Amino acid sequence: MTIKNRFLTSYIGGIVIASISILAILCIVFYVTTGTVPTPKTWYQTFTKQRSLSPEEELAYVELRNIAKTNPDQLLEKGLATDLQKMEKKSLGVVIRHDESILYYSKGLVEKSLVVHFPVFDTNNIETKGTIDNAGRMYRYIKFDFYYSDLSKGSILVLKKENNLLEFFTKWGITISIVIILVSITAMLFLNQLLHRTIIKPLENLGQFMSELRGESLQSKTPALPANTAKEVQQLTANFESMRTTLLASIQEQQNLENNRKELVASISHDLKTPITSIIGYIEGLQEGIADTPAKQEKYLQTIHSKSIALNRLIEELFLYSKLDAEAVPFYFERIQLEKFLVHMSEEFQLDNRDVQFQISVREDIYASIDRMQMNRAINNLFENSLKFKKTDEPLCITLEVTANADMLEIHVMDNGQGIAESQLPYVFDHFYRGEAARTFTTGGSGLGLAIVKQIVEKHQGHVEIQSKLQYGTKVTIILARA
Structure with a gap:
C-alpha cells in the first residue's frame, strides 16, 4: 500500500472511530437515563413523542x-x-x-x-x-x-x-449530520492533497532522482524542495544530499588513491631499478675482469656496498611509509620534556656528524605528549635532509627553537642550507619527491623522508609546515598540542 493510500485510510478510519465513539457515548447516556437499549425507533420516540x-x-x-x-x-x-x-x-x-x-x-x-x-x-x-x-x-x-x-x-x-437547542437538533439534525460528513470529506481530501504536495510528491521526486543516480549523474544536485515541504522530508533530502556529497568525495578520493598507487608503483620501480642496475653493472665488471687491479676491485666493491646500503635504506623507508599509511604502526604516547628530548637528539646526531652545529632554544616547562621513537625518527629525518642539502662553502648549523602558548606548541627546525625553490614547496611532503630534474641518488635521498615526517606528525594530531628560500636555508615547523 502506498503512503498516500495509507494516509487516506487513516483519515477515514479516524472519522469512523470518532463517529463510533460519539455514538457509543450517546447510547450509554441514553441507556443510563431511560433504562432501555437505544434503537432507531426509541431514538425517534425520544425526540418526537416521549416528552x-x-x-x-x-x-x-x-x-x-x-x-x-x-x-x-x-x-x-x-x-x-x-x-x-x-x-x-x-x-x-x-x-x-x-x-x-x-x-x-x-x-x-x-x-x-x-x-x-x-x-x-x-x-x-x-x-x-x-x-x-x-x-x-x-x-x-x-x-x-x-x-x-x-x-x-x-x-x-x-x-x-421546545427549547431552542432541542428544536434546532430536531429540525436540522439530519442536515447538520450531512453537512458535517461533507465537511469531513472535504477536509480529508484537502489534507490528502496537502500531504501529496508536501510529502508524497517530494518523496516521489527524490525516489526518481535516486533511481537515476549512477556514474556521472552523481554530480547532479538533489532536486530543490517547495518551501512548505514537511520538515521530515526536508531532513531526509538533506541527509541524502549529504550522502551523495560524501559518496562523490569518496569516489574522488578512491580515484586519487588509485592515481597515487600507480604513481607509487612507478616511483618504486624507478628508485629500485636505478641502484639494482648499478649493482649489476659493477658485479658484471668484476666477473668479466674489467676491474683487473686490486684497487679497481676495491672501488667496485665499495660502490656495490654503498648502493646496497642505499637500496636497503630505501626498502626500509618504503616499508615504514606503507605501514604508517596503513595505520599498522603502533604509537605509544608519553608526556616528555621537550628540552631534554631535543638536546639528546642533537647530541646523538653529532656522534656521526661532528661538523654539524646545533643551537637549541626551549624552556624547561614545555611538555608534549608524543611517541618518543616515532618523533625521534621524524626530527632525525629533518636533520638528514639538512645534511644532504647543506652548502659546500660553510658548515651546517641547525637551530632548534620551541614556542608555546596555553594550548599549542611549535617546534622549529631551521638550517642554513641550500634552501628549496618556492615552486617546489607545495610538493616536498609528497612521497618520492626530491625536487631534482633527474631522479638520481646524487644526494642519497629516497624521496620519502618528508612524507614520513608528515605522516608521523599527523598521527600525533598535529601538522607540519615548511618555509624556505634558495640559498637562505629552510625552516620546518611541527605544530602539536601542549601536554
Missing part, C-alpha cells in the same frame, strides 16, 4: 380534559376564551378542534400548519404525547380526543414550545 410535561401543562390539560369529559359542548362556547387566556399566560398554547376545523388556537400559532400537522384522532387516547411542527417551530403537546354531544369528533391540545 415529559411541566406541572403547568399537566394542570391545564387536566382542566380541559375534565371539561371535555363532562360537558364537551362548553368548549364550543366563546366564553371559555377567558379561561384559555389565563392558561396562555403560563407560556402554554391551547388548540381546540371540531372535526377537521380549528375552533380555537393560541396567539403565535399558525392555523394552516395546525391543520396539516394535527395528530391523528384516537378514540382510546393511547398516544397522547408527542412533538408537533408549527410553521417551522417545534412544540411538545399533550392531546385528548373526545366526542361532542352530536357525536362529532373533538380534540384539545396543550402545547409548550
Whole structure:
C-alpha cells in the first residue's frame, strides 16, 4: 500500500472511530437515563413523542380534559376564551378542534400548519404525547380526543414550545449530520492533497532522482524542495544530499588513491631499478675482469656496498611509509620534556656528524605528549635532509627553537642550507619527491623522508609546515598540542 493510500485510510478510519465513539457515548447516556437499549425507533420516540410535561401543562390539560369529559359542548362556547387566556399566560398554547376545523388556537400559532400537522384522532387516547411542527417551530403537546354531544369528533391540545437547542437538533439534525460528513470529506481530501504536495510528491521526486543516480549523474544536485515541504522530508533530502556529497568525495578520493598507487608503483620501480642496475653493472665488471687491479676491485666493491646500503635504506623507508599509511604502526604516547628530548637528539646526531652545529632554544616547562621513537625518527629525518642539502662553502648549523602558548606548541627546525625553490614547496611532503630534474641518488635521498615526517606528525594530531628560500636555508615547523 502506498503512503498516500495509507494516509487516506487513516483519515477515514479516524472519522469512523470518532463517529463510533460519539455514538457509543450517546447510547450509554441514553441507556443510563431511560433504562432501555437505544434503537432507531426509541431514538425517534425520544425526540418526537416521549416528552415529559411541566406541572403547568399537566394542570391545564387536566382542566380541559375534565371539561371535555363532562360537558364537551362548553368548549364550543366563546366564553371559555377567558379561561384559555389565563392558561396562555403560563407560556402554554391551547388548540381546540371540531372535526377537521380549528375552533380555537393560541396567539403565535399558525392555523394552516395546525391543520396539516394535527395528530391523528384516537378514540382510546393511547398516544397522547408527542412533538408537533408549527410553521417551522417545534412544540411538545399533550392531546385528548373526545366526542361532542352530536357525536362529532373533538380534540384539545396543550402545547409548550421546545427549547431552542432541542428544536434546532430536531429540525436540522439530519442536515447538520450531512453537512458535517461533507465537511469531513472535504477536509480529508484537502489534507490528502496537502500531504501529496508536501510529502508524497517530494518523496516521489527524490525516489526518481535516486533511481537515476549512477556514474556521472552523481554530480547532479538533489532536486530543490517547495518551501512548505514537511520538515521530515526536508531532513531526509538533506541527509541524502549529504550522502551523495560524501559518496562523490569518496569516489574522488578512491580515484586519487588509485592515481597515487600507480604513481607509487612507478616511483618504486624507478628508485629500485636505478641502484639494482648499478649493482649489476659493477658485479658484471668484476666477473668479466674489467676491474683487473686490486684497487679497481676495491672501488667496485665499495660502490656495490654503498648502493646496497642505499637500496636497503630505501626498502626500509618504503616499508615504514606503507605501514604508517596503513595505520599498522603502533604509537605509544608519553608526556616528555621537550628540552631534554631535543638536546639528546642533537647530541646523538653529532656522534656521526661532528661538523654539524646545533643551537637549541626551549624552556624547561614545555611538555608534549608524543611517541618518543616515532618523533625521534621524524626530527632525525629533518636533520638528514639538512645534511644532504647543506652548502659546500660553510658548515651546517641547525637551530632548534620551541614556542608555546596555553594550548599549542611549535617546534622549529631551521638550517642554513641550500634552501628549496618556492615552486617546489607545495610538493616536498609528497612521497618520492626530491625536487631534482633527474631522479638520481646524487644526494642519497629516497624521496620519502618528508612524507614520513608528515605522516608521523599527523598521527600525533598535529601538522607540519615548511618555509624556505634558495640559498637562505629552510625552516620546518611541527605544530602539536601542549601536554
